[in-house]
Amino acid sequence: MSAALFDALLVLTIVALAWRALADPDLFRAVIRFIAMGLMMAVAWIRLQAPDVALAEAAVGSALTGALVLSGLARMKGSRAARRDCSGAATFALGLLALVLLAVVGAAALSLPAPGGLTAEALGALPRSGVTNPVTAALLNYRGYDTLLEVAVLLLAVIAVWSLDVAWTGGADLERSPMLAMLLRLVLPILVVAAGYLLWIGAFAPGGAFQGGALLAGGGVLALLGGLGKRLARHERALRAGLAAGLLVFAGVAGGTLGVTGELVGYPEASAKWWILLIESAALVSIGLTLASLYLGGRPGGLDAATGSGNPESTAHD
Amino acid sequence: MPVIEAISLALLAAGLAFFIAGTAALVRFPDLYCRLHAVTKADNVGLGLTLFALALRADSALDVVKLGLIWVTVLIASASVCYLIANEAHRRGVRPWTRTRT
DSSP, rough: HHHHEEEEHHHHHHHHHHHHHHOOOOOOHHHHHHHHHHHHHHHHHHHHTHHHHHHHHHIIOOOOOOOOHHHHHHHHHTTTGSSSOOSHHHHHHHHHHHHHHHHHHHHHHHOOOSTTHHHHHHHHHHHTTTSOOOHHHHHIIITTHHHHHHHHHHHHHHHHHHHHOOOOOOOOGGGGGGHHHHHHHOOOOOHOOOOOOOOHTTTTTTTHHHHOOOHHHHHHHHHTTTTTTTHHHHHHHHHHHHHHHHHHHEEEEEEEOOOOTTTTOOOOOGGHHHHHHHHHHHHHHHHHHHHHHHHHEEEEOGGGGTTTTSGGGGOOOO | OOOHHHHHHHHHHHHHHHHHHHHHHHHHHHSSSHHHHHHHHHHHHHHHHHHHHHTTTTTTTHHHHHHHHHHHHHHHHHHHHHHHHHHHHHHHHHOOGGGGGO
């Protein structure tokens, strides 16, 4: 009874936050509501007993996307686009389209096969998958090619962003901001260890490359805020290698298994665990760098690029 | 066992009270500095009490360690971020609220 009440409140909160995020003319408040909605969504995924998705939602959907949208908002400051136009036929048409989408998704959800679905098959094949967490087994083994394409999409996103703009990589001056320096010194190592931990337990508990990568990216965003992005421009070759590592290793293993077992992403049973760990380790680095690069919003160009683009407003110091 | 359960419940209730107080302050206090001050203190205590309550119900010692780590990490983050936000606001010339000006 109390669980049903909690769920009802949760759903109402999510819908209300979503509505207010869309309807508020003040974009900053809209963004804050969007972040809050992401956190509530994470709770909803917990209630649906999907802790893997909850972790990803909290880290990527709420925290990183929130930082991304906030930095986008800061870039828009003063431009005409920053003001929201909430009227007219376009809004009506979009609302209508959203309703159609809702109907289609609702119909799809209602036409799903009876509860269970592929659960029995997925759990049955688990002993041969190399891992004991069914989510990781589905992502990296049963449907490995899906994840391969997802990793490719992430790389494509960075290529697209880099081709659009050169990003300002200034940030704060750590010598003048001892508190931020201390925070970075304490938190960055914790984030790296936690990312590795999430990667490792992904084999048998909720976690994995995406959740760990999101933590790494969070550390990356902090480092960028601390002005450590200047070094990125100097090590662009290494950055490119890191961004591509996930896809290269994944594609390499996928191609290798095609030769050995005759299946794309069909690992030999005995060594499946290690292939998955190898792919996930490379993907962890790439996902972390990708999400942090997306936050940067362009090819790292060093301080010289500050005149051309970016957010010079925050260069000033006391 | 029921004794521990009761202590855990009491701690949860106390934690909730701190969270409610912090949230009320966030909504009602007059300026950014007061709100920061209230939220970063009250929520830290609220979280500490909540985690302590959960630690009493934990299955293993490792879980207790993890809950403790969560608290320490949040304490570090919230103390530093509180300073960073307040410092940036001060730098941009946000004046603290004083009683005389109302």
